[in-house]
Amino acid sequence: MRGHGGADSAGARRSLCLLLGGARSGKSALAVRWGRAFDGPVTFIATGQARDDEMRWRIDRHRADRPAAWATIEEPSDVAAAVARTDADALVIVDCLTLWLANVIDHLDDGAVLAAADALGMTAAGRSAPTVIVSNEVGMGIVPIDRATRRYRDLLGGVNATVADHAAQALLLVAGRVLPLHAPPSQPTGLV
Numbered sequence: 001m002r003g004h005g006g007a008d009s010a011g012a013r014r015s016l017c018l019l020l021g022g023a024r025s026g027k028s029a030l031a032v033r034w035g036r037a038f039d040g041p042v043t044f045i046a047t048g049q050a051r052d053d054e055m056r057w058r059i060d061r062h063r064a065d066r067p068a069a070w071a072t073i074e075e076p077s078d079v080a081a082a083v084a085r086t087d088a089d090a091l092v093i094v095d096c097l098t099l100w101l102a103n104v105i106d107h108l109d110d111g112a113v114l115a116a117a118d119a120l121g122m123t124a125a126g127r128s129a130p131t132v133i134v135s136n137e138v139g140m141g142i143v144p145i146d147r148a149t150r151r152y153r154d155l156l157g158g159v160n161a162t163v164a165d166h167a168a169q170a171l172l173l174v175a176g177r178v179l180p181l182h183a184p185p186s187q188p189t190g191l192v
Helices: 027-037 053-065 079-084 097-104 110-125 147-164
Strands: 016-021 042-046 071-074 091-095 131-136 169-174 177-181
Touching (some): 016 110, 016 147, 027 131, 079 091, 091 110, 097 110, 097 147, 110 147
Parallel strands (some): 016 131, 042 071, 042 091, 091 131
């Protein structure tokens, strides 16, 4: 039973939460706040790479926002494997799928990207401790003019939907506020 939150078909608790939203919507801040409140170890999996001065500054700022006691894994490509090797009792924060896709899009075809997202979703949902995955929602704007940007936008939408299918909870953040996202019903409601 995927995409209906809470448990899989065997009744095991699913512990994955997907946080979606636009840039600076509060996704990472909420994940860090949850990590600070967690009564146990926290592992932060960072997917960003410092390819220029601005990105280096952003990474440094994010590092400064996290408690020094948290374990940090910097993994730009094989995020499912990074999640799999975390402490079973640790809350895991993956930040973010947006940068992960930018890291792998030129090296994997679309099917391989979605398979990697599916593996991440399964691995994260199968953990006993919570996993919080952060990603941007980039599909609400205009259609990009160039093919590469359209592919990125479309593929990130597929990645987000694939991971959400494994999640017990998916939330959309807008201006620091949270909207719960529900699995679609099997048929329209209220129609005869």
